[in-house]
Amino acid sequence: MGTGETAVAIDVGGTAMKCALVAPDGTVLHGERHSTGRERGPAAVVDAIVDVAAGLVGTARDRGLDPRAVGIVVPGVVDEANGVAVYSSNIGWRDVPFVSLIGARTGLTTALGHDVRAGAVAEARLGAGAGSDNVLFVAIGTGIAAGHVLGGRTYPGAHGAPSELGHVQVRHDGPLCGCGRYGCLEALTSAAAVARRYREAGGDGIAAAEVVARAVAGEPRAAEVWAETVEILAEGMTTALRLLDPEVVVVGGGLAEAGDALFTPLAKGMEARRAFQAMPRLVSADLGDEAGCIGAALLALDRFHAEES
Known part of the structure; x- marks a missing residue:
């Protein structure tokens, strides 16, 4: 080589x-x-x-x-x-x-x-958000995290914890979240939450991906859990839209693999809630589980070239 x-x-x-x-x-x-x-x-x-x-x-x-x-x-x-x-x-x-x-x-x-903010940089520069200077990356997996990228660089926050979309409170009477508060977006719409809520609704112990598959197949219990999940997720994403006004929202993580079963109703829910704000382009992540490594490499090379200049 x-x-x-x-x-x-x-x-x-x-x-x-x-x-x-x-x-x-x-x-x-x-x-x-x-x-x-x-x-x-x-x-x-x-x-x-x-x-x-x-x-x-x-x-x-x-x-x-x-x-x-x-x-x-x-x-x-x-x-x-x-x-x-x-x-x-x-x-x-x-x-x-x-x-x-x-x-x-x-x-x-x-x-x-x-890790998630680095993935956001990779998706914004080289992945699904390429060509835009204002990209919000949202990872929906076991938890929910986000990164906001402006001009190819992510905002690190004053104390190292910005864009904590998963801990926006969307239901004051909701379940306990890992952060110690109740009703956070993560506690209701992450993959772990979808699986838990399906069990609580009387379903068997299956992963979130199977809940989605059953919902698409028409199982009433799964369809109800998934519809409520997407509605709540649309509320949380609209909060991000209000605050950040992104041009593109890139959604990654395990639940993004639901494809149209997620993106079609999510876009509809955000459209219904956006009021006076422009609707961003809503797309699936391109880089998969390599996004973190690619983002880490970009951060490293950025620093190297800054030190060289």
Whole structure:
């Protein structure tokens, strides 16, 4: 393989990390997956991430590539400016200085970002939102998270936790959310919530995707749960529309795989609620589960070129 500028990218999840070598145009040149080893505690997870980063730098060089920077994206609260992972409830760490740790180990420029916001950058620049300067990315999976991208860059917030769409309260008498409040969008419309609400309605224990499939097939109980889910989701998305006025809304995550069963009624629900505001273009994400790694690579190369200039 010929030489070429490359970023090392790591997208850390609760139980596994997706890793890649990524070209500047977003092409994934090499991919790996590793366990986080979360059961061994937060310190062991941090050590594993640093080891994997160093190993990927070596892999890039062995393949004749030119690794310029390392990008790592993580869940939770992230201080991107100072390169610190402030807190993750999934993994349990606090105040981990990833930029200094990985930079010292690899000798390369290192950037730290939030996993969903990095995915938003990737979708805005290279995916379904390409061509727009104002993109809202919403990931609907086990939870709900969002990232708002302006001019190809995501807004990091003053305290590392912006665009928490999943924790907008939409039902004051709703179920308890993981954040400790009641009736948040995530507690009612995430994939986990759809499966839970179907069980509570008397259905069997199935995943959200199967609830959607049964709804499409005409099962009354599933159809009722799904219709209510999309209506509530439309309320939450309209709140984002009011605040952010995006040109494009890119929806990713597991529930986006519902396709027309989600997008058609969601667009109708938002249209009915938008009042005086322009309706954004509503599209499905293009990059799938590679979005986090591609976004991590873009953040890393951005930082490398900023330091070089």
